[in-house]
Amino acid sequence: MxxxxxxxxxxxxxxxxxxxxxxxxxxxxxxxxxxxxxxxxxxxxxxxxxxxxxxxxxxxxxxxxxxxxxxxxxxxxxxxxxxxxxxxxxxxxxxxxxxxxxxxxxxxxxxxxxxxxEFDLNELISLMASRITSSIIKIVKETKYFSVILDCTPDVSHQEQMSLLVRCVDMSDEKIKIGEYFLGFMKVDDTSGEGLFNVLVDSIKSFGLNVDDIRGQGYDNGSNMKGKHKGKAISFFGIVQRIYVLFLGSTKRWNVLLEHVPDLTVKSLSNTRWESRIKSVRAIRYQAPQLRSALLWLSEDGDTEPKDRSDAKNLYDVLGSFEFILGMVIWHDILYSVNIVSKKLQSPSMCVDSTLQHIEVMVNYFQNYRNTGFADSVVAATEIALEMGVEALFPVKRRSVRKKQFDETECNEAILQAEKDFETFYFLVMVDMAISSLKSRFKELQSFNEKFGFLMNSTSLKAMDGADLKDHCIKFVKTFSLDGSSNVDINDMISELAVMQSTLPDKPMPVMEIFEFVTEVDCYPNISIAYRILFPMPMTVASAERTFSKLKLLKNYLRSIMSQERLNGLATLCIEKKLLDEIDIEAIINDFAAANVRRNF
Structure with a gap:
């Protein structure tokens, strides 16, 4: 025993x-x-x-x-x-x-x-998933206004799946919070804008929600990095991916990598999320000498296949290029700073005011980095090159000859011109693209700030006079009016804000604390509606992208013929794990038993 x-x-x-x-x-x-x-x-x-x-x-x-x-x-x-x-x-x-x-x-x-x-297990899965979905719909209907988040991806059976999530204010508990909830995967045959819209409308109606209550929408466009200078990025990350593929090709080569690179291993690339490539660049940025020595060992190993030895020698020479080393440092600085802000913005509780603050800080960082970052990157790259035994010089291209003065040297001019070309056509292009992407992707948030900005800060709200308060309320009401009807009464909203100015505490309050104050006193209905329209605005589509991880786990090549109902049931149970832990198991068992009266439980 x-x-x-x-x-x-x-x-x-x-x-x-x-x-x-x-x-x-x-x-x-x-x-x-x-x-x-x-x-x-x-x-x-x-x-x-x-x-x-x-x-x-x-x-x-x-x-x-x-x-x-x-x-x-x-x-x-x-x-x-x-x-x-x-x-x-x-x-x-x-x-x-x-x-x-x-x-x-x-x-x-x-x-x-x-x-x-005796019984279909799918029925039990469906009962539990339906109970979770019903609780989500109840939360959405209590707050009335919500936003939708959409993203599409093909599954293992080559069927386009659209992930549908709703974002709203959860007022079901004492603690008010912003939540993003999964409603299901929808099969999409027409991926055009009209086709996605029709699937969205039909899905929203099938859940018993009102399409007219949608106040925001989020779609993914992270895979589109457009521009005539895109080739620079493709060339750099193509080399990073080649390094990963070379070592991953056999266990022997991977062991060689681990012997020379003890800390960070090389990572594969992501095709859509550019900021996530920091994991791929970090391993090379801080271990370039060790990684180059591993490539040299492979290129000289007689037991390695000739093709792999040739690839290793080629990559060894590339890592010995000062241009690549400098580009590696620049890309690491850009991706590292973007990754920090990206992680913060992916939180479901992120609101417009916080997002605008983070974006403004990010834009200011890149504007300063544009002025001083190249010189700092050259210093860091030079230190790496010296450690690797590489000459810290730019390759000199053939140029037209001109008459030189007595104190000029042709070599210095060519080197300086090569460095200037790299700064102009590589560094400045990358930084300007980062700044432009930040400004364009979150341009709509600036318009939200014009409409909701007076509600986001208690200090500025208390300092407004009657004329400014009226102007902001008129602009807000016009934005959310259709065919003569509005979500709020403009005169009542102006009166409520005038009274709230004198009742708000004197301490600075963020937007969520103001809404909690409005909810607690329960005498400002129009202001409450305004905040319930503000908070559902989606900042990112990260929650939709996370559902794809569950999709790949649930519907793999061994379960490629899984029905859509079973897929949505299992996905709901996995993604909404917190709600699953809160459901009444006894009620589920009773419903299951009532639906299958042949067995006595």
Missing amino acids: DDNNVSDHEPIFNSPTTESTRADEEPVFTIDMYDPVNWDNLDNKARDILVEKGPIREENIVFPMDARSRRFAYTHYSRKMSNGEVHDRKCLAFRESSEQLYNDVNGNFLACCEMVA
């Missing part, structure tokens, strides 16, 4: 989780969770712990006799084999006297197998 099952268990007690308990704290229990008498009162967390640790095996309990004068004996904890060995029976709770299917005394495990065989 396994002694660990006896000695490793301490009495653990169960108690309801309080609001003050943090997620990283250990749960506190007040009743013995190992006593079968209390098993009906255990919550989900206690049940998980009980299953993980297993039941306690006590040896000092006298079990009572049953109606047939039988009782449990400790000998059932183990099984003696014919050769004298004793094996522990760890699945005792699932066993019974019969090991045949469709037998009344075949135990819990075989009974579960019978249930799965």
